[in-house]
Amino acid sequence: MNTYGQNIKITLFGESHGEYLGITIDGLGSGIQINHQIIKDALTKRRPKSIYSTSRSEADEYNIISGVYEGKTTGAPLTFLISNQNTISSDYSTLKNTPRPSHADYPAHIRYDGFNDPRGGGIFSGRITALIVIIGALAKQILNEKGIYIGSHIKSLHNIEDESFDSIDINKSLIQNLEKEDFPLINKQVEISMKEEILKAKETENSVGGIVESAIINLPAGVGDPLFLSIESQLSSLLFSIPSIKGVEFGDGFKISSLTGSEANDSYYYVNNKIQTRTNHNGGILGGLSTGMPIIIRAAVKPTPSIGIRQSTVDLSLKQDTFLEIKGRHDPAIVNRVVHVINSALYFGVLDILSSPILKGKE
C-alpha cells in the first residue's frame, strides 16, 4: 500500500492540494545528525523554478514532527511534513466529470467509486515525489559516508540525446558533478537544444518526454538477493512508483536482446587484485546481485500528460464524448525534475537493500 521497504520502511501520505504531505521513516537507526543542507538542496533541485517548469512553485518547507531529539534521530519513527501552500482553488467539479487523458483521473474514479480527491490529481500527483526526495537525501547522507554515490542525467529529451554512461569512464567526480546540477548532462553542449525543445513545447501548449540514465558506484559485490528481492526487482518496483515512468532497464537493457552471448557476456579479470569485468553489459547486476561494477539504470519518462491543446475526452456524468482544454499551470517537461526524484529513489532503494540483516551482520 503506502508503506514500502524491506528493512527501512517509508510510509507516504498526502495529496496535491491537502494541507500537508508527509513521510514516516522507520528503521534508520538512532544517533544520526540530520544534514538539513542535503535535504534542502535535493528539494530545491526537484522544485520547479524556471521558465522550463510549471509556475506553481512550492517552498517545500518541512517540519520534523517525530523521531528527532536535539537534532539527532532517536530511533523512533521519523516524520517529515511538507505544507502545501501554492494551491489555487478552483471548480474541480467539472474536472471530476471530464477525465484528463493519460492522467489517473478515469481509472481512479472507478477504483475509488468517485470519492477520490480530484484536486491536482490527489495522491496521483507528482507532488508526492517531494517525499521521495526527503528520504533520498537522508539515504544519500548515509551512503556517501560509505563511499557509495549515485548520479543521474537526462539521457534524452524528446529527440535530443546526451552521451551515455557506456561511452565514458564512470568515476566519482563525474557522479558528484551530475548530482550538483539542476539540469544534469554528461555533454553540456546539448543543454541549449534540450531547453529549446522544452520552450517549444511550452509555446505550443504541448509537452515532451525523455530518458533518465543513472549510475550507482562503489556498491560492493554480493549485495542483493535472488528471486523476488533481486536488485532489479526492488529498484524497478520503486522507480515504477514514480508517476510517468513507463520503462526501466538495467545495463544494456533492451539492446542486450539483440546481442549474442559472446558479445553480451562480461568477462572477469583481476585489476590490482580486485575482480572486475571488462565490459558491463549486465549493468553491475547478475542473478539479482551486485557484481561490484557500476549499476546502470535507464528509465523512460513520458511527456507530461497535462497539455493546453484541446483534447477529446468523455463526460462521465452525461455519458457522452466531449472536449477538454487544460488551462492552469503545468510542466512542459518533467524529465528535468524526475531526474532528481529518480536519484533520490535509487539512494533510498540502495540503502534499503544494504540494510538487510544478513548484510548488516557482515559489516
Place this chain on the structure above:
Amino acid sequence: MNTYGQNIKITLFGESHGEYLGITIDGLGSGIQINHQIIKDALTKRRPKSIYSTSRSEADEYNIISGVYEGKTTGAPLTFLISNQNTISSDYSTLKNTPRPSHADYPAHIRYDGFNDPRGGGIFSGRITALIVIIGALAKQILNEKGIYIGSHIKSLHNIEDESFDSIDINKSLIQNLEKEDFPLINKQVEISMKEEILKAKETENSVGGIVESAIINLPAGVGDPLFLSIESQLSSLLFSIPSIKGVEFGDGFKISSLTGSEANDSYYYVNNKIQTRTNHNGGILGGLSTGMPIIIRAAVKPTPSIGIRQSTVDLSLKQDTFLEIKGRHDPAIVNRVVHVINSALYFGVLDILSSPILKGKE
C-alpha cells in the same frame, strides 16, 4: 525473500540439482478443482524438448503434498513438489573457483561466503521458473473463468522481428492462439528465420537473446493501486525475478519518451456506452491503475550466458586470470522458453492484484 504476493503468497524453494523444487501457495481459497491439464500443458511448453533447447530435459512430474483433499483445494497451504531427475553429477569444484561470465556465480560466491550450491547455478538456475509455471497455470484457470486472458509472443529473437501488438487488433482469439503455441508468434512467417538463428548460435557454441511482448486483456478499469503497488511496480518486480530479464516496459515504453504529449496522450471516447481510449500508448495503465484497455508489456531477455566458446574469467582460489570453456548442456536461446514463464508470471501477478481486499469486496 523467497515469499511473494500481496494477497496470494507464493513461497519457492529448491535448486537446480537438489532432490526437489517446490512451491507453497497460500490464499487461493478452498473448493477449487485443480485442472491438471492446464498445469501439464504449461510445464510442457516451458520444457526444453527440441533441437532448439538444451538436451537436459526434465519430465517435470509433480506431486501435490498439501492443501488438496479429494481433488479440491482445502484452503490450507497448497504445495507442489517437482523432482529433479536428469541431473548429471560432475566435478563442480572447478566450477566453484572459475565463475562463469554473466552468470550469478561470482556475486553469489561473495554473497554466501562461498557456501552457495554451485551445481547448475543452485537457486539462480532457470530451473526454478518451472514453479512459476505451476502458479501461473492455477491463476490462468481462475482468471480465464472471469474472461481475463494473457498471451505473449517472441517479439524479437536476435535481429529477427515479429510484428507488434501495436499494429494489430488484440482480441481473445489471438491471445488464446498465442497461448497454445510452443513458439508463439503473431506473424508465423518469421518462425523459420528465428529458428535458423537459434541453430546458428547452437552450431557456433554461442547464444542469442530476444524480446517478449505480452498482452493482458479484459482486465476491468480501476484495478491496481497508486505508489508502491502500481500495476507496473508489481508486474516489473515479478518479471525481474525471472533470470535473464534486463528490461521491462509498458505501453510504448522507452519509445514514449520521444513523443510529445499530444502524440502520447490516449484520448477517451464512448464505444457502445463503454469508455475506451483511441490509442493505447500507456499500455492500459495510468497512475498505476488499469484503464480497461489491454495491458501491454515488453521484457528484454539476454542471450543465455552459458556458451561453449572459450571465455576469460578468474580463478578465485589462485587469484589469477584464467579461461573457461563451458561444456555440457545449455540452451542456445532461452527467449523461446522464457516467453512461457513470463506468461505464467503475469497470470499470477494479475490474480494477486485482483485478490486485494478492496477489489474482492466489490466483486
Place this chain on the structure above:
Amino acid sequence: MNTYGQNIKITLFGESHGEYLGITIDGLGSGIQINHQIIKDALTKRRPKSIYSTSRSEADEYNIISGVYEGKTTGAPLTFLISNQNTISSDYSTLKNTPRPSHADYPAHIRYDGFNDPRGGGIFSGRITALIVIIGALAKQILNEKGIYIGSHIKSLHNIEDESFDSIDINKSLIQNLEKEDFPLINKQVEISMKEEILKAKETENSVGGIVESAIINLPAGVGDPLFLSIESQLSSLLFSIPSIKGVEFGDGFKISSLTGSEANDSYYYVNNKIQTRTNHNGGILGGLSTGMPIIIRAAVKPTPSIGIRQSTVDLSLKQDTFLEIKGRHDPAIVNRVVHVINSALYFGVLDILSSPILKGKE
C-alpha cells in the same frame, strides 16, 4: 515496526512531548463519511479528566491532513494528527541518567545508544495510545453497522473484583452500555470501592493495577486463520503493543488448564436452527477461528510504574547506585484508561481480520 495490520495498515508516529502524534491508515476504502462524534467520544473516555488520573490533560484535538475530501474518505492514506499541548518543559538530563524502574527508560537507553527521546518516555509513552483510539473509533463505526459490538469492563482493580462475563448473559445492550461508561463495570456497586483504591494509591504516591475483560459479539463463525494469523495471535499481538499489558487470555484462559476435557469442552447444539455451544470455555475461538459465540478476552494491566515514593535505581553516567523520586503528574491507576484503549484496539483488530481477501470475497 511502526506499521501494523494484515489488510488495513496503520502507521503510528510521534512521542509524548513532540509537536504532534499521528496515525496514517491505509485500506479502509473510499466513500466513508467519518463520524467525528464517535472519535471524540472515544478520545474523551481515554483522556485523564478527574481526580482518578494524572493532571496532564490534553484536549486531543485532531486534524485530518490527508485522505478525506468533502468529509468522506478518498481511499488514499488517511492521516490524523493530534497536537501535544500540555507538555511541561523541564530538565530531562537528570532523568536520562537515572532510569525509572519498570519504565522503558533503561532498555531504551541501550537499544537506541542513548539517543532516545527521554521526555515523557518518548515513543514508549502511553500517550501514543490516543492514536489507537482514533483507528478504533473508525473501526467501531464500520463494525457497528454490521452488528458487531465490543465492550470492556474493569474486571478487577487492585484487589476489588467486578463480576465476570462468565456469570451473566452477554447481550448487545450490556455491551453498548459498557461502551458508554467512563468507568465501565458490570456491577456498578464496586465502583466506589475501586475509586477509593485509586485515591488511596494517589494519596500514598503509589499506584494500582487491574484486569480488563472484553467481549466481542456477533462476529460470525469461521472468521480468522490457522497458525500465525489465529485470532488469538492477532489480538494478543495488538494488545501487547499497549504499554503496561503483561498477560492476555481467551475464554477460561489460565483457568482452563485445571479443567478436564469433559469439563472444558463446549458442546454444540441447535438453537433456532443456529449452531451454538452450551458453554464458552474456549471464548469463542477454536483453531484460531471464531465459533460464532462471544469472544472473551482478559488483559492484565500492571500498576503505573510512575510513583512518587522514593525508589532505588542507578546513575548511568556515574555508574553507581542512586535513588529517584518521580515528581510531576502521573496516573495512580491506568486500568480505567487502558480499558478504553483495549476496546479500541479490539475494534481495529476485528476489522482487520474481517477485511481479509477471502472473507471480503464471501461478503
Place this chain on the structure above:
Amino acid sequence: MNTYGQNIKITLFGESHGEYLGITIDGLGSGIQINHQIIKDALTKRRPKSIYSTSRSEADEYNIISGVYEGKTTGAPLTFLISNQNTISSDYSTLKNTPRPSHADYPAHIRYDGFNDPRGGGIFSGRITALIVIIGALAKQILNEKGIYIGSHIKSLHNIEDESFDSIDINKSLIQNLEKEDFPLINKQVEISMKEEILKAKETENSVGGIVESAIINLPAGVGDPLFLSIESQLSSLLFSIPSIKGVEFGDGFKISSLTGSEANDSYYYVNNKIQTRTNHNGGILGGLSTGMPIIIRAAVKPTPSIGIRQSTVDLSLKQDTFLEIKGRHDPAIVNRVVHVINSALYFGVLDILSSPILKGKE
C-alpha cells in the same frame, strides 16, 4: 498466512494425514553446519512415546530437500520434509458432519465452505508443531553458541503444581537440565503425581490441561522494539499459533494486576558493574524491550479436546443435535508434549528478534 517472521521467514505446509509436512526457512544465512543431533533430540522429546500419550507415534524422519550443500546451509531457502506414516485410514465422512467439541472442525467447516481436510484435523492438527520443533532446534544451535538458553517446565498439570521460576535462582545449568528432560520439572517429586493424573484421565477416557513456564536467559538488554514488535507481541503471537494455548503472560502476568506500583516495580542496582533489577516482576521486558534479566513466560494449555467420553454435538447435514464418541488414538494430556513445542517456538522467536537489521548492525 502460513509464513511468519520479521527477519527469518518460516513457511509451514502440510496436514495431519497428508503425505508430507514441510517447513521452508529463509534468512538463516550460509555456512551453518546443521547439527542433526539437536534436531533429532528435539523431535524425540515432542514425539508421543509412552503410555502418557497417544499410541499414534511417528518416526518424524525428515529430509532436507533444499538449501544445504555438503552439510552446510547455502543461504538459499532451506526446506525440511517430514513424512506422515502412521496414519490410519477410516471413514471421515461421519466426522465431517459431526464436529468434535472444542476442536476446529466446526469453524473450519464454515471458513473453508466444507472443503477443509477432515482427516485428523488437517492443518489444525497438533502434528504441524513438529515443524516448529525443527526451526526451534536450528535456532537453539545458533543461540546456544551466543550463550542464550531457553528452558521450559510443566508448571502445573490439572491440579498438581510444580515450583515456579520465581522461587528459585534461574541459572544456566537449571535451564540446560530442563531442556534435556522428557517431562521437565523443577521439583521432580511431583512427576509421579502428575503422571498419575494423566493415567487417571486416560482410564476415564478424559483428558487434562496444564501450564508451561519458560525462561530465556542471557538475552542482552535493549533487544526488541516498541509498539507492534514488542517482545511480548512477537512471542505471544507465536505461542498462540500453537494449538491449545489459551493464555500467555510475562513476568508476574495476571498476578501483577493486584500489586501496587511500589510492590511491582523492579529497582535497578549495579552488580559487578552490570545493571540488574532486584526483582523481576516484569519478566525481563519493559516497553517491549529486554532488560537483561531472564524473560519469564507462562502459557496455559487446555485439556486435549479429543476424549472418549460421549459428547453432544450437531449433525451438520441433518441439521439436528446428535452425540459423538471419539474412538481412536489421542493424548490424555498434551501439556507434556506442548512444553517442548513452546521451547522450540521461543528459540525461533528470539532468533528472529535478534536478527533485526539494527541489532545485526551492532553485533
